[in-house]
Amino acid sequence: MRSALVIGTGLIGTSAALALTRRGVTVHLADHDPQQARTAAALGAGTDEAPAGPVDLAVVAAPPAHVAGVLADALRGGLARGYIDVASVKGGPRRELETLGLDLSAYLGTHPMSGREKSGPLAATADLFEGRPWVLTPTRATDTEVLNLALELVSFCGAVPVVMDADAHDRAVALVSHMPHLVSGLVAARLEHADEAAVRLCGQGIRDVTRIAASDPAMWIDILSANPGPVADLLGDVAADLEQTVRALRALQSADEDKRQEGAAGVADVLRRGNAGQVRVPGKHGSAPRVYETVVVLIDDQPGQLARIFADAGRAGVNIEDVRIEHATGQQAGLVQLMVEPQAAPALTAALRERGWAIRR
Numbered sequence: 001m002r003s004a005l006v007i008g009t010g011l012i013g014t015s016a017a018l019a020l021t022r023r024g025v026t027v028h029l030a031d032h033d034p035q036q037a038r039t040a041a042a043l044g045a046g047t048d049e050a051p052a053g054p055v056d057l058a059v060v061a062a063p064p065a066h067v068a069g070v071l072a073d074a075l076r077g078g079l080a081r082g083y084i085d086v087a088s089v090k091g092g093p094r095r096e097l098e099t100l101g102l103d104l105s106a107y108l109g110t111h112p113m114s115g116r117e118k119s120g121p122l123a124a125t126a127d128l129f130e131g132r133p134w135v136l137t138p139t140r141a142t143d144t145e146v147l148n149l150a151l152e153l154v155s156f157c158g159a160v161p162v163v164m165d166a167d168a169h170d171r172a173v174a175l176v177s178h179m180p181h182l183v184s185g186l187v188a189a190r191l192e193h194a195d196e197a198a199v200r201l202c203g204q205g206i207r208d209v210t211r212i213a214a215s216d217p218a219m220w221i222d223i224l225s226a227n228p229g230p231v232a233d234l235l236g237d238v239a240a241d242l243e244q245t246v247r248a249l250r251a252l253q254s255a256d257e258d259k260r261q262e263g264a265a266g267v268a269d270v271l272r273r274g275n276a277g278q279v280r281v282p283g284k285h286g287s288a289p290r291v292y293e294t295v296v297v298l299i300d301d302q303p304g305q306l307a308r309i310f311a312d313a314g315r316a317g318v319n320i321e322d323v324r325i326e327h328a329t330g331q332q333a334g335l336v337q338l339m340v341e342p343q344a345a346p347a348l349t350a351a352l353r354e355r356g357w358a359i360r361r
């Protein structure tokens with residue numbers, strides 16, 4: 001990739017632009033607020049001058065509610081060879097674009113699983129995405145060219161590509177991002193009218209639980225409006241657990257020893273389940289290196305091949321954790337190495353064979 005256009009130069013757009021600029025890519029910066037683009041340029045993220053012709057990759061990093069409109073304008077204007085967005089929700093923007101009847105083969109929906117509670121270019125850092133998952137949601141219609149450009153961007157940002165279906169992504173982030181965001185806000189909201197004497201005692205525990213509650217509400221209303229069902233289901237489950245925990249705590253206040261024991265068991269249960277969930281949270285750099293199994297697929301060097309493999313893997317219910325592509329020099333063929341969880345490898349191999357792919361051992 002030689003050139004890129006970042007549209008929306010806030011936290012995420014400027015962070016990606018800084019990473020690309022450091023790798024020698026010529027980055028053009030645009031924002032509906034020109035001051036934001038100027039600030040990003042002053043930080044060394046690129047130039048706020050418009051490109052003279054189409055760039056290799058357009059990266060749309062505007063708030064979710066604006067993503068489809070901005071992408072549609074960019075696609076109609078022929079601003080780039082490939083187009084991606086980085087919005088925190090993937091199903092809604094894609095459906096909005098589909099209703100506009102545009103050719104979406106040059107578009108790929110993506111989502112870096114990294115961010116901050118602060119907005120704007122001044123909060124950006126070139127290493128924001130390092131070691132973090134970056135979700136790619138290709139469909140069978142996605143051109144290989146845009147997939148390759150997106151993989152290059154992810155690699156320049158030091159992130160780890162994860163391929164998923166858009167709706168599966170939205171259900172997953174409801175669990176690991178959207179519901180936790182609301183829970184953090186609910187905990188922080190208890191402090192709004194609390195006594196100063198209590199607030200003064202805040203230690204690291206409450207700081208950890210409430211950091212993300214400082215995020216921009218306008219951005220989060222956009223995100224939650226595009227994923228309300230899955231988030232409401234999960235919050236309903238949390239509410240049921242809360243009710244049970246309140247009952248257990250009330251039982252602990254009882255004069256009856258049996259009731260107190262029941263209460264203690266109820267509280268212990270929620271704490272134990274919390275421990276079991278917490279150990280599953282992967283560390284950024286600190287987690288043990290994961291050992292994936294590699295499924296190698298032979299592809300013809302034709303447009304759309306990679307996207308079709310990813311879509312077939314998605315249909316088989318397999319997440320691709322990482323991907324590498326080896327182009328055979330002088331031949332119209334290449335080898336795609338798909339890294340998956342060991343238990344998923346046999347299912348992926350069988351599903352891809354069934355769909356006519358040549359698997360190499």
Ligand SMILES: NC(=O)c1ccc[n+]([C@@H]2O[C@H](COP(=O)([O-])OP(=O)(O)OC[C@H]3O[C@@H](n4cnc5c(N)ncnc54)[C@H](O)[C@@H]3O)[C@@H](O)[C@H]2O)c1
Binds near residue numbers: 030062067113114115
């Ligand atoms: N903040 C996070 O933690 C995080 C993480 C991953 C992905 N995202 C996604 O990245 C995108 C950007 O989020 P952010 O945190 O960088 O927000 P931000 O508020 O820091 O930046 C958004 C930028 O987009 C600009 N903008 C708004 N409407 C526009 C339009 N119509 N055309 C051009 N520019 C426009 C704003 O002026 C602003 O500079 C969002 O879609 C968000 O869902 C955010």
Ligand SMILES: O=C(O)C(=O)C[C@]1(C(=O)O)C=C[C@@H](O)C=C1
Binds near residue numbers: 087088113116117178
């Ligand atoms: O670390 C934070 O501040 C974040 O909230 C980042 C976070 C997340 O939930 O992990 C928030 C929204 C994005 O879509 C992706 C990442």
